[in-house]
Amino acid sequence: MTKLIDAPARPGRPAGPGRGGPAGGTGPGGGGTRRNVGSGIRNLMTSPKYGPVMVTAVLFVAVFVIGGVRYRGFFSGQVFLNLLVDNSYLIVLAVGMTFVILTGGIDLSVGAVVALSGMIAASLLQTGWSPGAVIPLILVLTSVLGLLVGLMIHVFKVQPFIATLAAMFLARGLCYVISQSSIAITDPTFVQLAVARIPLGGGLSITASVIIALVVVALAVWVLHATRFGRTVYAIGGGETSGLLMGLPVARTKVLVYVISGFCSGLAGVLFTFYTLSGYPLTAIGTELDAIAAVVIGGTLLTGGYGFVLGSVLGVLVLGVIQTIITFEGTLSSWWTRIFIGVLLLVFIILQKVLTARRR
Amino acid sequence: MNQAPPAPVVEMRDISISFPGVKALDGVDFRMFPGEVHSLMGENGAGKSTLIKALTGVYGIDAGTITLAGDRVSFSGPAQAQAAGISTVYQEVNLLPNLSVAENIMLGREPRRLGSIGWRAMRRRAAELLAGLNLDIDPGSLLGDHSLAVQQLVAIARAIDVQAKVLILDEPTSSLDADEVAELFRVIRSLKEQGVAILFVSHFLDQVYEICDRLTVLRNGKLVGEYLVDELLRIDLVQKMIGKELTTLDDLEQRARSVVVDDSDAAVFVNAAGLGRRGAINPADLPIAAGEVVGLAGLLGSGRTEFARLLGGIDRADAGELTIGGRPTKLRTPRQAIAHRIAFSSENRRDEGIVGDLTVRDNIVLALQADRGWFRPIPKKRQDELAQSYIQALNIRPGNPDALVRNLSGGNQQKVLLARWLAIAPRLLILDEPTRGIDIGAKAEIQKLVFNLAENGMSVLFISAELEEVLRLSHRIVVLRDRHVVADLENDGLTVDSLLALIADGSVESDEPVRDVAAAASVTAASVTGHTEDPTADHPAPTTADHTEGGRR
Numbered sequence: 087m088t089k090l091i092d093a094p095a096r097p098g099r100p101a102g103p104g105r106g107g108p109a110g111g112t113g114p115g116g117g118g119t120r121r122n123v124g125s126g127i128r129n130l131m132t133s134p135k136y137g138p139v140m141v142t143a144v145l146f147v148a149v150f151v152i153g154g155v156r157y158r159g160f161f162s163g164q165v166f167l168n169l170l171v172d173n174s175y176l177i178v179l180a181v182g183m184t185f186v187i188l189t190g191g192i193d194l195s196v197g198a199v200v201a202l203s204g205m206i207a208a209s210l211l212q213t214g215w216s217p218g219a220v221i222p223l224i225l226v227l228t229s230v231l232g233l234l235v236g237l238m239i240h241v242f243k244v245q246p247f248i249a250t251l252a253a254m255f256l257a258r259g260l261c262y263v264i265s266q267s268s269i270a271i272t273d274p275t276f277v278q279l280a281v282a283r284i285p286l287g288g289g290l291s292i293t294a295s296v297i298i299a300l301v302v303v304a305l306a307v308w309v310l311h312a313t314r315f316g317r318t319v320y321a322i323g324g325g326e327t328s329g330l331l332m333g334l335p336v337a338r339t340k341v342l343v344y345v346i347s348g349f350c351s352g353l354a355g356v357l358f359t360f361y362t363l364s365g366y367p368l369t370a371i372g373t374e375l376d377a378i379a380a381v382v383i384g385g386t387l388l389t390g391g392y393g394f395v396l397g398s399v400l401g402v403l404v405l406g407v408i409q410t411i412i413t414f415e416g417t418l419s420s421w422w423t424r425i426f427i428g429v430l431l432l433v434f435i436i437l438q439k440v441l442t443a444r445r446r
Numbered sequence: 447m448n449q450a451p452p453a454p455v456v457e458m459r460d461i462s463i464s465f466p467g468v469k470a471l472d473g474v475d476f477r478m479f480p481g482e483v484h485s486l487m488g489e490n491g492a493g494k495s496t497l498i499k500a501l502t503g504v505y506g507i508d509a510g511t512i513t514l515a516g517d518r519v520s521f522s523g524p525a526q527a528q529a530a531g532i533s534t535v536y537q538e539v540n541l542l543p544n545l546s547v548a549e550n551i552m553l554g555r556e557p558r559r560l561g562s563i564g565w566r567a568m569r570r571r572a573a574e575l576l577a578g579l580n581l582d583i584d585p586g587s588l589l590g591d592h593s594l595a596v597q598q599l600v601a602i603a604r605a606i607d608v609q610a611k612v613l614i615l616d617e618p619t620s621s622l623d624a625d626e627v628a629e630l631f632r633v634i635r636s637l638k639e640q641g642v643a644i645l646f647v648s649h650f651l652d653q654v655y656e657i658c659d660r661l662t663v664l665r666n667g668k669l670v671g672e673y674l675v676d677e678l679l680r681i682d683l684v685q686k687m688i689g690k691e692l693t694t695l696d697d698l699e700q701r702a703r704s705v706v707v708d709d710s711d712a713a714v715f716v717n718a719a720g721l722g723r724r725g726a727i728n729p730a731d732l733p734i735a736a737g738e739v740v741g742l743a744g745l746l747g748s749g750r751t752e753f754a755r756l757l758g759g760i761d762r763a764d765a766g767e768l769t770i771g772g773r774p775t776k777l778r779t780p781r782q783a784i785a786h787r788i789a790f791s792s793e794n795r796r797d798e799g800i801v802g803d804l805t806v807r808d809n810i811v812l813a814l815q816a817d818r819g820w821f822r823p824i825p826k827k828r829q830d831e832l833a834q835s836y837i838q839a840l841n842i843r844p845g846n847p848d849a850l851v852r853n854l855s856g857g858n859q860q861k862v863l864l865a866r867w868l869a870i871a872p873r874l875l876i877l878d879e880p881t882r883g884i885d886i887g888a889k890a891e892i893q894k895l896v897f898n899l900a901e902n903g904m905s906v907l908f909i910s911a912e913l914e915e916v917l918r919l920s921h922r923i924v925v926l927r928d929r930h931v932v933a934d935l936e937n938d939g940l941t942v943d944s945l946l947a948l949i950a951d952g953s954v955e956s957d958e959p960v961r962d963v964a965a966a967a968s969v970t971a972a973s974v975t976g977h978t979e980d981p982t983a984d985h986p987a988p989t990t991a992d993h994t995e996g997g998r999r
Contacts, residue, residue: 135544135588312562317545317553324542331504331540332604333525333554391544 138385139397141437146404153407157414163290169406174295175200175357176405179377180384180398181306182350185343187381188310189322190390191246193344195235195253196351197373199228201366202257203355207276208269208365217276225352231257232348236341250344254374261367268366271359280360295357302353306395315339323390379427380405383434404430453516455480455611455643456501456532461510463496465853468844470496473510474669476662478612478643483634485654485675486647487687488664489857489885494647497664498616501645502534503527515611525554533610535601535618543590548572550589551604575603580629595622602630606637613637614645619653631657649885651680663687666843684886713772715905716788716874718757720766726752729765730931732924734874739896739906741920741937743913743945749929750909751793754876757907758790759783771873784817789867793879793909795856799863802852806842807833809851809862814869836865841891857888864892868899875899876907881915893919913942925949 154161170177179196186193203224210220231253238249271277283291310316318339321329330336358370384401386393408430409423454477463471471493478484486494499505501512503521512519514530521527524534541550548569549556557567572585581599589597598618605613615634619627634644634657648654654661655675663670663686670686715736722729727749734740742750755761757768759777768775770786777783780790792798800809811829818824824832833847840861844854851862860880867875877896881889896906896919910916916923917940925933925948933948 308562312565314554314556314558314563317549317556317563320545321542321553324544325540328540328542331524331534331536332542333523333528335525391542 135392138387138392138434138437139394139400140385141434142383142385142397142400142404146400146407149404149407149411153411153414157411160410160414163288165410167286167290167292167296169403169410170296170299171293172361172409173402173406174293174299175354175361176373176376176380176402177299177399178302178350178354178357179373180380180402181302181395182347182354183374183377183381184306184384184386184393184395184398185310185319186246186347187378187386187388188319188390188393189340189343190326190388191239191340191343192250192378192388193235193347193351194247194250194374195231195257196347196354196377197370197375198254198257198261199231199348199351200355200358200370200373201261201368202264203228203352204359204362204365204369205261205264205269205367206365207356207359208271209264211271211273211276212269217273217279221356224356225349228352228355229345229349232345232351233341235348236344239344240337240341246344258367264367265365266367268364271363271365276360277363280363293360295360298353298357302350303395303399310395315342319343320391323387323392325391376405376427379431383430454478455515457513458497458501459511459513461497461500461512462508463500463505464508466850468846468849468853470667470853471500472667474664474667475672476501476669477672478645479660480611480643481638481641482659483638483644483646483657485658485661486645486664487654487661487683488670489687489855489887492664492687492855492885493667494664495616495855496667498534498614498645498647501527501612502532502614528554528608531609531611532614533605533608533612534614534616535598535605536616541589541597541601541604543588545589546586547576547583547589547592547600548585550600551575551585551607555608571607572603575607576600578606579603579633595626598622599626599630602633606633610642612643612645614647616647617649618646619648619650627653651683655680687886714769715771716757717769718766719769721753721756721763721768722765723752723756723761723763724765726761726929727756727926728930730926732757732931732934734905734907736873736905737900737903738922739900739908739920741916741923742907742909742926743916743923744926744949748926748949750926751878752929753926753931754790754878754907754909757783757874758788758876760790760792781816784813784870784872787871787873788876789813789870789872789874790876791863791867791878791880793882795859795863800851800859802850804851805848806837806851806854806862807847810836810847810865810869813866817870832869836868840865840895855884857884860884860892861888864895872904874905874907876909878909879911880908881910881912889915913945917942917945 150166159165179200183193183196206224206227207220210223211217235249235253238244238252239246279294282294284294284297285291308316310319318329318334318336321332321334322336322339326336355370359365362369380401381393381398382388382401383404384393384397384399386397405423405427408426409420412418412420412422412426456476456478458474458476461471461474461476462469474493474497476486476497486497488494496505500507503524503526506522507520512521514532519530521530527534542553545553548571551572552568557564557571569585576583576585579599579602581596581603583592583596589600592600599622602615602618605615618630622630631653634646638644646654646658658675660672660674661678661683662672663683665687673683713736714733716732716734718730718732720729720731721727730753732740732753742753744750752761756763757777759780759782762778763776768777770788775782775786777786777788783790796802801812804812807829810833811824814832815824830847836842837845837847842854842858842861842865851859854862864877864880880892880896884892893915896908900906900921906919908916908919917937920937923933923935923937923940923945924931925935925945927949935948
């Protein structure tokens with residue numbers, strides 16, 4: 087009836103930068119169901135939306151299986167759960183970072199903010215504050231720091247890289263103002279909160295951190311996929327001007343994204359302190375880069391617009407499982423983790439390029 | 447229809463807007479009536495886009511008042527204008543390729559429950575709107591996977607969803623084919639009946655005359671006048687837009703016929719033998735003689751741009767041989783092509799052409815500087831001379847070499863691009879759609895320029911969707927279809943009809959190519975339905991905006 091129906095199947099504009107549709111595939115009809123399934127999978131893998139995250143999922147399973155085949159005792163539920171226990175703070179960080187990177191920004195301050203949160207927690211607990219006051223205070227402070235960074239980026243049009251770099255130095259410097267040496271945490275409630283194991287039956291257990299991290303992940307998934315704010319985050323990554331012209335609250339969203347990242351770094355700082363039970367100004371140096379690596383490996387494009395929180399979680403788990411394998415190997419120094427992460431990142435970015443380029 | 451409804455829904459009075467170095471609007475009045483389609487006409491740089499952006503809240507106004515439905519308004523952003531009932535579809539599709547079609551239509555006013563987006567309701571609503579436009583695509587699919595034409599229609603679906611009082615369509619038809627245009631017009635008419643005031647901006651006079659009731663003409667940021675379409679002859683309109691008698695095109699026409707290049711004698715400058723690239727263009731031959739203008743005719747996607755990109759070194763050929771000046775050569779990068787004095791000017795002005803944040807001067811010297819190498823900077827004085835001479839030669843407006851190129855209109859940006867390539871003194875200039883989306887005056891100037899260049903011995907490969915233009919300029923016309931070269935003809939007695947036949951001929955499906963041919967020739971529904979009161983309607987061949995019905999026939 088209408089001629090418009092076949093419009094999408096027609097090849098696009100000749101030199102339009104990009105989409106010629108699935109080249110060649112539209113010509114002769116033909117092709118059975120098998121080909122459709124094949125091309126369906128190919129489309130999924132080369133789609134900028136799902137491709138990278140699918141690759142990460144496959145990679146995670148593959149690495150886990152390799153570990154299972156190579157090492158006795160690797161294939162246990164607790165090994166998997168320990169991935170979560172050891173990396174819960176990184177998961178929270180990666181969630182915040184995902185919001186920022188989805189808008190096409192970056193947040194370099196998160197590692198320093200983790201350290202600062204630990205310092206504030208340790209020093210206030212030492213002076214006798216209750217954890218019930220300290221933790222909310224940290225979350226508020228780091229959110230405010232995020233707000234300041236966001237305003238700096240929005241109002242003064244400062245590059246996110248520079249604005250968050252400034253915040254990073256600020257936070258790291260404040261750590262030393264609080265103390266130049268390590269402060270141990272002895273507050274019984276805090277320690278209890280940190281080390282308590284929640285049994286899952288069958289000899290498996292997790293910590294409170296894991297639950298907090300998973301709640302954060304669930305919330306983030308909901309916000310990003312089911313709220314107007316979340317969709318605006320994607321919209322900014324897809325094209326800030328377009329979003330603006332569509333009447334979306336671009337400015338507010340852009341600022342809020344850094345508030346979220348600030349909040350997540352504060353929370354991650356608390357979880358990290360659960361893990362170390364001390365505050366030390368030199369901790370978590372380079373952690374922001376781990377978070378960025380996890381997000382990228384999880385399939386979020388650094389240019390923004392494409393990516394999933396669950397992908398970032400997968401990214402953290404991939405990093406974690408590599409670390410676990412190196413521990414199981416026993417003979418390798420833990421620095422090998424870094425080397426593997428480096429290689430992996432390179433491979434991933436090239437893979438993303440190749441996959442998305444093939445579609446064009 | 448002719449008498450004005452009592453109260454205008456939009457009234458803009460004495461609007462002035464300035465940009466650094468450019469006075470974009472100077473005391474312009476503009477009004478729109480409910481249930482009327484209004485057209486804003488003017489050359490590039492006349493201030494059409496600026497006026498639209500003032501109305502939609504993208505630009506603030508320096509002086510003047512805007513009244514919407516009787517109330518004085520001042521918008522501080524597009525969101526406010528939208529909330530007030532002004533909906534816009536911009537010339538460049540301003541949607542989000544990374545989100546679904548449904549989201550692109552509904553984003554900002556999605557149905558929500560307890561803060562959650564109601565995805566199902568949203569898809570249903572989007573599907574309804576798309577069905578209203580006869581567009582059968584999955585609302586859940588990614589927008590970026592669709593063609594530009596579909597994206598354009600999605601943008602319109604978005605605009606009509608908001609129950610707008612005022613709907614602004616800025617060049618909505620530039621990427622649509624004839625059927626799609628007809629669909630769009632159907633939608634416009636039904637909106638008009640619902641009392642929406644519609645602003646329809648287009649360079650296609652046929653379309654303007656078919657759909658519009660009233661038009662306002664701007665020139666150089668100033669108001670020329672407001673007219674009823676039925677009472678304004680096209681030739682008068684064109685003169686009002688250009689502000690001078692239209693003789694350039696007529697001159698050209700005569701010269702085009704008089705200059706005949708005997709290409710057996712002329713040295714073949716570039717010779718492509720079986721040049722091709724998998725998935726882009728099948729191996730084809732194309733000799734181009736010095737001083738020859740070769741037109742590439744074909745549909746969108748016929749391989750015309752792809753072929754040109756091989757010659758310009760943009761894409762690498764994977765078959766065949768290229769001979770430049772008698773020597774076999776392989777072009778791997780545009781840089782190599784430039785070294786051989788082959789310049790490629792892309793159809794994608796914004797992304798592959800101008801550098802918006804640089805000045806006119808910087809944009810003009812860019813290619814020349816790159817060619818000289820960065821260790822031999824062009825002296826400032828020489829840069830100024832170059833910029834000045836090209837600004838004068840090509841009549842670039844504003845004639846300020848320090849103006850930022852992004853503040854220029856499309857036609858003037860195109861001229862800056864031309865200047866950039868001319869500055870390297872090319873021996874083959876490849877122009878891909880140099881006149882798309884620009885007005886008659888600039889078009890005529892560019893066409894004239896192509897002619898003069900060829901007379902001085904430069905070869906030109908000219909690509910345009912408008913067959914009349916190709917016919918007018920080319921000595922030889924190469925016709926492409928489905929990524930094959932199907933004909934290579936001397937432009938001697940060729941007509942639009944014979945070209946159309948060649949483009950359409952021998953295709954498997956009978957229906958589709960005809961439709962697309964129509965698109966390529968920019969046939970509008972006007973020439974089908976006929977405008978008997980129009981002095982040009984008796985032309986047998988389809989007419990286009992650039993015809994400038996100056997009594998050529």
